[in-house]
Amino acid sequence: MSTKKLWGGRFTAQAESWVDEFGASISFDQLMADEDLEGSLAHVKMLKHTKILPADDCDKIVAGLEELRDELHQGKLEFSTENEDIHMNMEALLTEKIGPVAGKLHTARSRNDQVALDFHLYVRNRLPQVIEEITTLQTTLVEMAEKNVETIMSGYTHLQHAQPISYGHYLMAYYQMFKRDKERFQFNNVHTDISPIGAAALAGTTFPTDREYTANELGFSKIYLNSLDAVSDRDFALEFLSNASILMMHLTRFCEEISMWVSHEFNYLELSDAYTTGSSIMPQKKNPDMDELIRGKSGRVYGNLMGLLTTMKSLPLAYNKDLQEDKEGVFDTVKTILPCLKVFNGMIKTAKPNVERMKAATENDFSNATELADYLAAKGIPFREAHAIVGKLVLKGINEGKNLQDMSITELKEASDKIDEDVFEDLKSEVAVERRHSLGGTGFDQVRMQIKAAKAELSE
Numbered sequence: 001m002s003t004k005k006l007w008g009g010r011f012t013a014q015a016e017s018w019v020d021e022f023g024a025s026i027s028f029d030q031l032m033a034d035e036d037l038e039g040s041l042a043h044v045k046m047l048k049h050t051k052i053l054p055a056d057d058c059d060k061i062v063a064g065l066e067e068l069r070d071e072l073h074q075g076k077l078e079f080s081t082e083n084e085d086i087h088m089n090m091e092a093l094l095t096e097k098i099g100p101v102a103g104k105l106h107t108a109r110s111r112n113d114q115v116a117l118d119f120h121l122y123v124r125n126r127l128p129q130v131i132e133e134i135t136t137l138q139t140t141l142v143e144m145a146e147k148n149v150e151t152i153m154s155g156y157t158h159l160q161h162a163q164p165i166s167y168g169h170y171l172m173a174y175y176q177m178f179k180r181d182k183e184r185f186q187f188n189n190v191h192t193d194i195s196p197i198g199a200a201a202l203a204g205t206t207f208p209t210d211r212e213y214t215a216n217e218l219g220f221s222k223i224y225l226n227s228l229d230a231v232s233d234r235d236f237a238l239e240f241l242s243n244a245s246i247l248m249m250h251l252t253r254f255c256e257e258i259s260m261w262v263s264h265e266f267n268y269l270e271l272s273d274a275y276t277t278g279s280s281i282m283p284q285k286k287n288p289d290m291d292e293l294i295r296g297k298s299g300r301v302y303g304n305l306m307g308l309l310t311t312m313k314s315l316p317l318a319y320n321k322d323l324q325e326d327k328e329g330v331f332d333t334v335k336t337i338l339p340c341l342k343v344f345n346g347m348i349k350t351a352k353p354n355v356e357r358m359k360a361a362t363e364n365d366f367s368n369a370t371e372l373a374d375y376l377a378a379k380g381i382p383f384r385e386a387h388a389i390v391g392k393l394v395l396k397g398i399n400e401g402k403n404l405q406d407m408s409i410t411e412l413k414e415a416s417d418k419i420d421e422d423v424f425e426d427l428k429s430e431v432a433v434e435r436r437h438s439l440g441g442t443g444f445d446q447v448r449m450q451i452k453a454a455k456a457e458l459s460e
Contacts, residue, residue, distance in 0.1 A: 017081075023321075026079045028328050029086045033077070035121035036086045037069045039114060042217035043197060044105055050210050052108060057101050064098040086118070087111050108209050110201035112231040112319040117197040119327060121218070123240055124192045126334050127185055133341035134182045134247070135458065138175050140349045142454045145171040149447045152429050153268065153358040154367055163370055164362040164429040167353060169442040172450045177250040179457070184243040192236040195220035199230035202318035232318045234308065234326050241305040244333045248298040251344055255295040258351070262288050267357050272350035275343070290347055294340045301336055304329030362429040366394050368404055371432045372423065379418040389415050 015023075041062060048058035068090065071077050083089040088111075094102040145168035155165035195218060198204070198211035204227045215223045224230035261268035271288055279285035311325045362368075369390050376386035390404075393415050397403060404412075405427040412419045425431055437443035440450075 021081055023084065024081045025085045025324050025327070026081060026083065026089055028331060029115075029118075030079050030089070031331050032086055032118040032122050032327075033072050033090070034069070035118040035125065036090050036114070037065055037072065038121060038218065039117045039197060040090065040105060041065050041069075042214050043109055045217055046210055046214040047104075047107060049213055050208055052207050052209070053104055057104055060098050060101050061094070061105050064094045064102065067097060068093055085111070085115070087114050108200065108205045108207040109197065110199075110231075112201050113196050113199040113227075115323075116199070116231050116233070117195065117218075119234075119330075120192055120194065120196065120220075120236065122327075123236055123330065124189065127189050127192065127240075129338060130244075130334075130341075131182055131185050133338055133345070134178050134185070137341055137345045137348075138178050138182070138454070139458055140345050141171050141175045141178070142451055142458065144348070145169075145175070145447065146451050148353060148355075149444050149451070150430070151353060151355050151358060152362055152433055154361045154365070155442070161361070161365045161367045163367050163442075164432050165442040166433050166444060166447050167358060168447045168451070172447060172454065174250070174254055175450075175454055177253075178247075179454075181243065181247045181250060184246065185240075188236065188239045188243055191239060193221050194236075195223045196230035196233070199224060199227035202228055202231055228318045232315070232320075232323070234312060234323065237326055237330050238305070238308055238312070240330060241301070241308055241333055244337050245298075245302050245305045247337060248301045248340070251340060252295045252298045254344070254348075255291045258291050258348075259288050259295070262286075262291075266361075267354055268361075269354065270352045271347060274350065275347040290343050294344055297336050297340055301333050304333050359429060363405075364403060366397065366404060368427045368429060368432055369394055371426050371435075372404060372419075375423055375426050376416060376418055381416070381418060 044053070044058050044061045044065070047053040048055055068077065077093065079086070079089040080092075083092045091102060091105065094105065147168075148171065149166055149168040151167035152164050153167045153170060154161045155163050155170070195211065195215035197214050197218075198209050211223050215221075224233070258269065258271070260266050262271055271286075271291070273286075275288075275290040276286045277289040279287065307329050308326055311322055315322055372393070373383065373386045373390045376389060377383045381389070393404060393407070393412070396411075397407065405424060409419070409421055409423075412423065426435075433442050434444050437446055440446060
């Protein structure tokens with residue numbers, strides 16, 4: 001019994017349906033249907049331009065492909081496992097529409113360079129979507145930071161109260177993280193914006209193709225200069241997954257802090273009801289489920305990166321069937337990070353800071369200890385000595401249940417005669433924040449400078 005596969009000329013046996021299902025990729029690579037049609041249209045136009053095919057044949061193929069594209073957008077196309085992948089399905093559908101001339105479309109190309117092209121186009125088409133969502137989130141952070149320049153909160157190291165900071169400064173720290181994420185995705189396009197079509201199976205083709213023409217039709221700025229590399233390279237996909245993993249890591253850091261800030265113990269933030277859920281048994285609960293879900297989804301994105309890295313490990317040149325495993329993780333990552341960014345933006349945009357509680361947290365601790373040490377250092381005491389003096393005062397405060405600002409001037413002078421009444425101004429948390437005016441610091445003027453610079457970046 002002969003096989004009915006489009007590539008089945010030298011085969012005499014037909015695989016059982018369950019084997020076909022195992023080998024087929026149409027269940028997921030149909031997500032590249034638009035890109036496959038886009039690539040085929042450019043390819044057949046090149047075949048006409050170079051006169052590799054008669055103009056009439058090319059015109060029929062173009063008309064058929066355009067009809068298929070219209071039907072795809074109308075949701076009318078149906079794909080089959082028997083035709084394995086999106087490429088063979090489209091060729092079969094085109095053959096049904098225009099007859100045997102459809103078979104000429106595959107002149108001077110292979111599924112190897114075709115799938116590489118589709119994948120490049122898919123990633124290239126999604127990069128602007130990711131960048132746009134990151135930019136939206138950055139814009140939200142700037143808007144919130146501008147409203148909270150003088151909102152005081154505790155800054156942490158080791159999850160211990162460290163020094164008071166501006167909430168606006170805190171938000172701008174995440175702005176900078178997402179700025180780097182956006183830059184990574186922007187650079188990702190450098191290695192995505194390369195055309196592999198024309199490399200054929202692995203060695204190029206004997207037909208007088210014009211790869212530059214096809215690349216221009218598809219809007220690529222470069223072409224692969226080595227046909228082996230063209231069909232086997234998936235670095236652009238690995239970069240996308242790596243960038244997405246770093247993005248998710250940044251989101252999880254923010255989410256972890258939000259989950260603490262909304263707890264009863266901290267009570268720094270309140271999330272909108274639209275981004276929280278209740279409990280089936282505890283009526284009082286308001287759970288930050290969307291926050292936790294974003295945090296949890298980082299695992300699948302990390303897994304997709306490790307999956308493709310492992311697939312590519314030790315893979316010999318050029319194309320191997322292993323590369324069929326390159327796409328699902330990328331598709332899943334796109335499907336994961338876009339809604340994560342959108343939901344997170346809505347969640348943080350509608351979150352309400354508890355300004356009084358945030359500030360109070362800096363007034364019942366020793367986060368102003370560095371201010372006192374700096375005060376003494378400014379009076380000529382070596383900082384190490386000043387550090388020791390303040391450390392003893394902190395110990396005294398812990399033992400007696402007093403904060404530094406609650407000690408009398410007499411008690412403070414017992415530690416150092418350099419301390420005068422003006423120290424109490426320096427010990428105020430808002431003064432401590434305002435005075436930290438070093439470049440990039442949490443001082444109000446510096447935070448406003450960060451916001452101004454960010455607005456300029458976002459407007460470009």
